[in-house]
Amino acid sequence: xxxxxxxxxxxxxxxxxxxxxxxxxxxxxxxxxxxxxxxxxxxxxxxxxxxxxxxxxxxxxxxxxxxxxxxxxxxxxxxxxxxxxxxxxxxxxxxxxxxxxxxxxxxxxxxxxxxxxxxxxxxxxxxxxxxxxxxxxxxxxxxxxxxxxxxxxxxxxxxxxxxxxxxxxxxxxxxxxxxxxxxxxxxxxxxxxxxxxxxxxxxxxxxxxxxxxxxxxxxxxxxxxxxxxxxxxxxxxxxxxxxxxxxxxxxxxxxxxxxxxxxxxxxxxxxxxxxxxxxxxxxxxxxxxxxxxxxxxxxxxxxxxxxxxxxxxxxxxxxxxxxxxxxxxxxxxxxxxxxxxxxxxxxxxxxxxxxxxxxxxxxxxxxxxxxxxxxxxxxxxxxxxxxxxxxxxxxxxxxxxxxxxxxxxxxxxxxxxxxxxxxxxxxxxxxxxxxxxxxxxxxxxxxxxxxxxxxxxxxxxxxxxxxxxxxxxxxxxxxxxxxxxxxxxxxxxxxxxxxxxxxxxxxxxxxxxxxxxxxxxxxxxxxxxxxxxxxxx
Numbered sequence: 001x002x003x004x005x006x007x008x009x010x011x012x013x014x015x016x017x018x019x020x021x022x023x024x025x026x027x028x029x030x031x032x033x034x035x036x037x038x039x040x041x042x043x044x045x046x047x048x049x050x051x052x053x054x055x056x057x058x059x060x061x062x063x064x065x066x067x068x069x070x071x072x073x074x075x076x077x078x079x080x081x082x083x084x085x086x087x088x089x090x091x092x093x094x095x096x097x098x099x100x101x102x103x104x105x106x107x108x109x110x111x112x113x114x115x116x117x118x119x120x121x122x123x124x125x126x127x128x129x130x131x132x133x134x135x136x137x138x139x140x141x142x143x144x145x146x147x148x149x150x151x152x153x154x155x156x157x158x159x160x161x162x163x164x165x166x167x168x169x170x171x172x173x174x175x176x177x178x179x180x181x182x183x184x185x186x187x188x189x190x191x192x193x194x195x196x197x198x199x200x201x202x203x204x205x206x207x208x209x210x211x212x213x214x215x216x217x218x219x220x221x222x223x224x225x226x227x228x229x230x231x232x233x234x235x236x237x238x239x240x241x242x243x244x245x246x247x248x249x250x251x252x253x254x255x256x257x258x259x260x261x262x263x264x265x266x267x268x269x270x271x272x273x274x275x276x277x278x279x280x281x282x283x284x285x286x287x288x289x290x291x292x293x294x295x296x297x298x299x300x301x302x303x304x305x306x307x308x309x310x311x312x313x314x315x316x317x318x319x320x321x322x323x324x325x326x327x328x329x330x331x332x333x334x335x336x337x338x339x340x341x342x343x344x345x346x347x348x349x350x351x352x353x354x355x356x357x358x359x360x361x362x363x364x365x366x367x368x369x370x371x372x373x374x375x376x377x378x379x380x381x382x383x384x385x386x387x388x389x390x391x392x393x394x395x396x397x398x399x400x401x402x403x404x405x406x407x408x409x410x411x412x413x414x415x416x417x418x419x420x421x422x423x424x425x426x427x428x429x430x431x432x433x434x435x436x437x438x439x440x441x442x443x444x445x446x447x448x449x450x451x452x453x454x455x456x457x458x459x460x461x462x463x464x465x466x467x468x469x470x471x472x473x474x475x476x477x478x479x480x481x482x483x484x485x486x487x488x489x490x491x492x493x494x495x496x497x498x499x500x501x502x503x504x505x506x507x508x509x510x511x512x513x514x515x516x517x518x519x520x521x522x523x524x525x526x527x528x529x530x531x532x533x534x535x536x537x
Contacts, residue, residue: 085181085182086178086179086180086181087110087178087179087181088176088177088178088179089105089106089109089110089176089177089178089179090175090176091174091175091176091202093105093109094171094174094177097109098213099171100171100213100225100227100248100250101121101131101166101167101171102131102133102166102169102171102174102177102199103118103120103132103133103166104120104131105171105177106133106177106179106197110179110181112135112136112179112181112195113133113134113135114136114137115134115136115137116137117132117134117137117138117163118132118133118137119132120132121250121378121379121381121412128152128154128412128474128476128478129167129379129381129410129412129414130154130155130163130165130166130167130412130478131165131166131167132152132155132163132164132165132166133166133197134163135179135181135194135195135197136181136194136195137194138183138193138194138195139190139191139192139193139194140163140191140192140193140194140195140196140197141184141188141191141192141195141196141197142163142164142166142196142197142199143196143197143199144198144199144201144404144406144482145198145199145200145201145389145404145484146198147404147484148164148191148503149168149482149505150164150480150482150505150507151163151164152164152165152478152507153507154476154478165408165410165478165480167381167383167408167410168385168406168408168410168480169199169385169387169406169408170229170244170245170246170385170387170408171227171229171246172209172211172229172230172231172244172246173201173231173244173246173385173387174199174201174202175200175201175202175203176200177197177198177199177200178196178197178198178200179195179196179197179198180192180195180196180197180198181195182195183195184196201242201244201387201389201404202231202233202244203240204233204235204240205231205233205242206233206234206235207232208230208231208232209229209230209231209232210229210230210231211227211228211230211231212226212227212228212229213225213226213227214226217253219258220257221253221254221257222251223251223252223253223257223378224250224251225248225249225250225251226248226249227246227247227248227249228246228247229244229245229246229247230244230245230246231243231244232244237393238392238393238396239390239391239392239393240390240391241388241389241390242388242389242390243386243387244385244386244387245385245386246383246384246385246386247382247383247384247385248381248382249380249381249382249383250378250380250381251380252376252378252379252380252413252414252415253376253377253378254374254375254376254377255281255371255375255376255377256372256374257377258377261281261371261377262281262371262372263369264369265282265365265367265369266307268282275367276367281369281370281371281375281417282367282368282369282370283368283370283417283420283465284367284368284463285368285420285421285422285464285465286302286304286368286420286463286464286465287302287464287465288301288304288464289363289463289464290338290360290460290461290462290463291338291363291456291461291463292338292339292459292460292461293335293336293457294335294336294338294339295339295362295363296362296363297338297339297342297360297361297362297363298360298361298363298366299315299316299317299318299359299360299361300312300315300316300356300358300359300360301313301314301315301316301317301356301359302366304366304368305361305364305366308364308365310361310364312356314356315356315357315359316355316359318439319341319359319360319439320355320359320441321438321440321441321443322341322344322346322441323346329443330344330346330443331435331442331443331444332344332441332442332443332444333444333453333458333459334453334458334459335457335458335459337444337459337460338360338442338460341441341442342358342359342360343358359441368465370417373417373418373467373471374415374471375415375416375417375471376414376416379412379413379414379474380412380413380414381410381411381412381413382410382411383408383409383410384407384408384409384410385406385407385408385409386405386406386407386408387404387406387407388404388405389402389403389404389405390402390403391403395489397489397490398489398490398491399489400487400488400489401485401486401487402485402486402488403483403484403485403486404482404483404484404485405481405482405483405484406480406481406482406483407479407480407481407482408478408479408480409477409478409479409480410476410477410478411475411477412474412475412476413473413475413476414473414474415471415472415473415474416471416472416474417465417467417472418465418466418467418468418469418470418471418472419465419466419472420463420464420465420466421462421463421464422463423455423456423461423463424446424447424448424455424461424462425448425455426448430447431447432445432447432448432449432450433445433446433447433462434449442459442460444459446459446462477508477510478507478508478510479507479508480505480506480507481504481506481507482503482504482505483503483504484500484501484503484504485500485501486498486499486500486501487499487500
C-alpha cells in the first residue's frame, strides 16, 4: 500500500510539472522541476521506513530530470513523459547514401516519404527542378534549426498548399535531420498535418572542412553531378561562428537516354501497358490530325503512319482547298466536315489525283512519343548555397545574441516537346483560323471566331504541335534569403528565455518559358519526328 501511495504522489508531481511546463511555454520561459523522493515522503508525514532506507543508500541528493524539447518547439517535457516518435538521420547516414538532395536521403532511409507529393528534379512538365518532401503524402512542415522555411513559389503550380524547397539547404551544413512522423497540427497548425522535418545544422565546429563529390550515371548519355563544399568554424568560451559554402551542378538527362522512360506505343503494348494511360509523354496531339463526329483523320503524308503501313510520301503535305468551279473554293461545315471534305468527288478527278488524291486517312490509332523530340527527363541545375550561424555572450550565459543566415541561388533549365494544340477553343489554344487562310481546307472560320460552327461538335477539331520553332525551354531562377536573429539566456535554477525577431524569408523567383509559335496549323510531321532514337540502356 505504501508503494501505491508513493506512485500516486509521483503521478501528481508529474502532472504538476507538466502544468508548470505549460505556463513556462506561454510566458516564453522554461522551468526545470525535479522530484526529491525524501521530500515527497516528508510532505505527507508517511513512509518513514522508506525514507530511512533511501538515506542509507545515499540518495538524499534530489534527482534532477533533464528537460527535452520537442523538435521545433519551445515546450519542454520531462524524460519520464513519453515523447512523440522522432526519427533521426545523422550526417554519417547522409554521407553513406551518396545523395545531394535531402528529399532523396529521406526517401532512401524512411518509408514514410512516398507518394506523388515527394517531387524532385525529374518532374519536367510543370516542375522547376525543386525538391519537396511529404510524409505519407500529406502536408509536411519543414524547419531549419526549429524555424520555418518559406514555401517556394514554384510549388504552388504543383500543389495549392505549397512546399519548402529542400534544395535551398546545403547538405554539407547538416548535422542531423529529425523527422516527426506523427501529425503535429495541434502544435504547428495545418502545415504539419503529415508531420515535421527539422534540419539541424552544425554548430560546435572548429576548423576547416573541404569536401567534394563527382558522380556519373551508367548507361547511355553523359549524366553527371558535381559538388564542392567548404565548412569553416571557430569559437571560444563566449562566441561561436560557422559558415558553409556549397556549389552543386547536375547535367540534364535526355528522355531518350533511358528506355524505361521513352517506350513508344508498341513497346508499351508489348509490356501490357495501355499507351493512352501514359499521358506525360505519349500524346494524341500532333500536326496533320483533325477529327469530326465520324472519327479522327491523319494526313497520309504523315511519317507517323509508317508503322501502320499507311504512309504515302506522294500525298499532299498540306490539305489543299477544293475549287468550286466559280473561281472560289468549296466550304465544309457541320459535324461531318472532315469526312465530307475527304470523300468529295474532286479527289477522283485528274486535278484531284494530281494533288495526290484524298489527303486524309482514318486514324489507325497513332500516338506521338514526345521523347524523340529532345525532351529532358531530369533538368539541369546549378545551386549556390551559403549558410552562416553565430552566437555571442553579452552577459555570460544570461544574455546571448544569435543569428542564422541562409542564401540559396538556384538555376534550373529543362526542355519539353514543342507546344501542343489540343483544340482551337477559347479554353484550349484560343486560336482563330480565318476562312480565307490558304492552309484552311474547310473554307469556314475555325476557332472562337467561327462561333458554334467553328468548333466541335458542330465543326472540325484541329490538333497540331508547333515543332517548326523547336522545343519549349524552361528556365527558372530562384534567390532565397532566410534570416533569424534573437536573444536567449539561462538564469540558472532552471529558468531560461528565448526571443527573436520574426523570421525573414525573401524569395526572388523568375520563370521564363519560351513557347513556340507556328505559321501553319494543319501540317504533317516534320522530318525531325522520324529520326532514329539514339542507343538506350
